[in-house]
Amino acid sequence: MKDGQTREAASRAAAAAIECKNISYRYPNLPKGAPHAIEQVNFAVDTGELVAIIGHTGSGKSTLIQHLNALLKPQEGMVFVDGKNIWENKSAVRAARFVAGLCFQYPEHQLFEETVEKDIAFGPRNMGLPKEEVHRRVREAAAFVGLDASLLPKSPFDLSGGEKRRAAIAGVLAMEPRVLVLDEPTAGLDPQGRERVLQMILRYRAQTGKTILLVSHNMEDVARLAGRVLVMHRGRAAMYGTVEEVFAQAGALNAMGLTVPSVTRIFLRLREMGLPVRDGVFTMEQGIAELLRLRAEGEKEVSHD
């Protein structure tokens, strides 16, 4: 009976890179009556999609992503990665670690090896890959994050902050996970470092077409990168939809302690002031285009008169 259910659910999830079915988790060492960290969360991510997860501090984002590579076991519900129930057996748990590559907040705090090269190789070596393959993956991952080959023999502790961050991300990329999960990859970086990391994510997606989950507090980044947005609020999945659908609900987001991109806020205000601007302005580029369109229309009207 249970097997039948699992198989049925697995076949349904076959198309999805990640599917969480009604998962709930409560930290076991909290006093009784403490709320669940996540409760009845349901969502699926299609293969090749880039989904952003947003939510206020303590909304359950980090707890949620730790379920995706079997660091936490949901007390209720099931997690499917690439159509497989990751808690089916012991080998599935270990496999899940490699299928979903999790890159935590401030990943540079995990660097430990003597050289950058060895550190990036840590994951692939744990996968038991042959030496040449590990070597290839290290070179590729380093190139991907824009680390110069001359940095590889250096100690990771001699790198700059931004370089450390990229080296740590390379350590996850080198495992070539089918799903990449990034928890605030740009937190605490200077503007140039942020831009490099964001460019890297875009390039990675364009070249590999792999599924990416991105936890972010920066709505501009979300609007620029993501296809769909999952909004977490008090441990529940409060909204899940396209960038347009989610950011159209500025009021509801504000109530959850979140905002819409500042460009969107400007255009909402312009509308209130009576300008005929369109909906769906979330990025700077869209904003510029919309303003140019308005000006062009205005000029047309003037010339008609």
Added chain:
Amino acid sequence: MIKDITIGQYYAGKSPLHRMDARMKLLLTLGFMVVIFVCKNFFSLGLLAAASVVLALLSRVPAGMLLRSMRPIVMLVLFTGTLNLLYTKGEGMHTLVELPVWRWTLTITREGVNTAIFTTTRILCLILASSLLTYTTTPSMLTTGMERLLSPLSKLRVPVSVFAMMMTLALRFVPTLIEEVDRIMNAQKSRGSNLETGSLGKRIKAFVPVLVPLFVSAFRRAAELAYAMESRCYTGAGARTSMKRLRLRWSDFAAAGCMALLTAGVIAINYFWGSVI
């Protein structure tokens, strides 16, 4: 697993033990530990074990929490207990059982059994007493108490207040570092390091990727803290006053009286019933 460590963990409550002066608690805990090693026969040991249980009940700390603080030392207790059981040998001992095991013979003597019972009970009482101290006293009160108790040493130019500050800081960073260990372990597990299974040697090796980042971050935190303290003019010199005053009350003296009675009882029992170890 990591979160089971209960050093310096405080359980908020309003029991008589919580209300006691930290200095008195420290002194009495020390005294209790000495008495644990003074007792020589089963009657006095029983009295001390009973006293420990009464103290535990008095503290109103949940039994589950107390047991959790014992969990890390279960192995140690079993180990020393077994060693004592099997390796207490000598002239004129009463052999109870002789077990032939392959090439050796394991001899269990009555003295061995006694020693095993004594050591295990003593260790358990020691742990219980010291964890009751940390459960019922906030770390800051504990260090203030120690500072005050050791303050006569500052006459001898021992930097007592600096040591007290070091204690406070060390205790303050215990939970932070535990969190850090959890975070780093998760990060390395995500990179496929296997921390749960494998032989002991393999597992120790698997902890290198956790320990190196832990030390790096501990040093970073220490440096940041030092800058923060220096920028607020901390020099360690001069008599610093404490926000919380320690005050001895009649109940503290009553507790001291109980302790004196207990000590006298143990010595009397030792004297009248003789010693078994």
